Amino acid sequence: MTQQDSKTHIVVGVLSVQGSFREHLDHLNVLFTDLNSAPEYSHYQFSARKVKQPKDLDGLSGIILVGGESTTMSLLLQHSGLFGPLAQLIQSGKVGVWGTCAGLILIANQVTNTKVDLGDCKFKVLGGLDVSIERNSFGRQVDSFTQVLSFQESSVRSFECVFIRAPVVTGILSEKPSVGTKSSVVAEVFEANNHSVEVLSEVEKDGKTLIVAVRQGHILGTSFHPELVQDYRFHKWFVDEFVLKRSIDA
Numbered sequence: 506m507t508q509q510d511s512k513t514h515i516v517v518g519v520l521s522v523q524g525s526f527r528e529h530l531d532h533l534n535v536l537f538t539d540l541n542s543a544p545e546y547s548h549y550q551f552s553a554r555k556v557k558q559p560k561d562l563d564g565l566s567g568i569i570l571v572g573g574e575s576t577t578m579s580l581l582l583q584h585s586g587l588f589g590p591l592a593q594l595i596q597s598g599k600v601g602v603w604g605t606c607a608g609l610i611l612i613a614n615q616v617t618n619t620k621v622d623l624g625d626c627k628f629k630v631l632g633g634l635d636v637s638i639e640r641n642s643f644g645r646q647v648d649s650f651t652q653v654l655s656f657q658e659s660s661v662r663s664f665e666c667v668f669i670r671a672p673v674v675t676g677i678l679s680e681k682p683s684v685g686t687k688s689s690v691v692a693e694v695f696e697a698n699n700h701s702v703e704v705l706s707e708v709e710k711d712g713k714t715l716i717v718a719v720r721q722g723h724i725l726g727t728s729f730h731p732e733l734v735q736d737y738r739f740h741k742w743f744v745d746e747f748v749l750k751r752s753i754d755a
């Protein structure tokens with residue numbers, strides 16, 4: 506048996522149907538090159554994988570849902586047959602899950618400010634996170650901004666956050682979301698997440714305090730794009746806290 510065989514393989518998937526998947530994969534690849542030669546991670550062999558079809562979900566320890574356009578991603582997921590298996594995996598609690606921006610929209614149990622009917626198709630979200638999300642909360646592309654936010658997590662602490670047509674968390678849902686209305690959709694929830702939702706970060710905008718990062722057990726959601734800055738600490742924290750801890754507990 507070679508040394509490689511005795512290691513636990515940790516594969517982190519990146520949803521790669523649209524959006525900033527290359528940037529996330531680049532971040533993971535840089536991080537994993539470091540971790541694969543770091544003595545404190547010597548029990549593991551890390552790799553990143555594009556997720557485009559259901560078979561790409563096999564054997565994952567974590568998955569990142571990227572920023573981009575949530576409506577487009579939703580339609581592509583429905584057409585590729587990935588929607589159902591991905592929703593099951595996210596809600597199962599078996600892997601660490603991170604949704605960034607459009608990815609956060611897709612993993613919410615309720616989404617507002619959206620066009621529900623898209624031609625012959627419907628906007629559907631995967632669900633998993635007991636929150637209500639409002640799309641495009643800060644306005645249009647030209648209203649994009651960057652802000653340094655502080656996090657309690659010692660390995661992240663202060664981080665430059667890029668917001669591009671970003672969503673915010675407008676509510677924490679204590680029970681099942683009600684039926685979607687004209688401009689809102691609700692996810693099909695088939696696995697309860699027994700953890701409570703923790704608010705990790707907020708921004709002040711026009712006199713309002715807006716929630717931009719949350720955690721619920723195995724799921725992390727951020728309104729901003731950590732893959733667009735040359736800083737790998739958020740990806741490392743996701744791997745340490747959401748991927749490795751789960752694989753040890755499992």
Ligand SMILES: NC(=O)CC[C@H](N)C(=O)O
Pocket residue numbers: 571572573574575576605606607608610640641669670671672
């Ligand atoms: N940067 C982003 O991911 C933008 C999200 C986009 N506004 C959406 O609704 O999907």
